């Protein structure tokens with residue numbers, strides 16, 4: 001079974017958790033992974049890797065450097081990732097638990113790359129996930145998340161975008177990645193604010 005069929009099957013089982021019918025394109029994955037430094041040993045955390053298009057883009061940038069932790073709540077998808085990328089630390093669990101997960105690995109994140117379906121999430125879950133992300137980033141840490149262009153006006157997507165402005169010093173919005181179904185932009189957020197509310 002191809003990755004498209006695998007993600008679609010999981011979407012039918014858990015539509016709000018998966019939030020996409022197709023895996024991200026290599027073009028979108030490359031934009032999302034761009035903040036991964038091309039030198040040193042960065043700690044990269046991926047939230048919601050699914051079938052792994054962004055996992056592949058991060059691995060392309062890292063080569064054998066640094067650490068790559070991928071947190072996936074869906075056990076079938078986590079199993080697939082473990083088999084495909086033995087160099088990636090795949091954690092089967094909820095990204096809400098990210099601070100405990102990283103503490104158990106004695107790591108602080110340099111980059112957190114989310115492909116979670118924020119526009120499908122309610123207020124409480126968005127807030128818990130954002131708080132966990134902020135608590136896991138170092139002071140120079142970068143957070144990236146993508147948004148589908150057609151869904152940007154939806155209230156949960158608007159709320160998420162506003163919260164990024166509250167929680168980070170700087171939010172850069174990428175060009176639209178048209179070569180993705182559906183087209184998307186990537187938010188690249190720098191300067192986590194420690195005094196956030």
Ligand SMILES: C[S@@+](CC[C@H](N)C(=O)[O-])C[C@H]1O[C@@H](n2cnc3c(N)ncnc32)[C@H](O)[C@@H]1O
Nearest residue numbers: 017020023024048049050072073074094095115
């Ligand atoms: C939109 S899909 C993205 C999949 C893949 N990264 C891509 O870009 O094609 C969202 C993924 O996030 C996972 N997910 C949703 N909520 C999660 C959570 N709270 N913690 C960890 N993973 C979660 C889903 O199981 C799914 O694999």
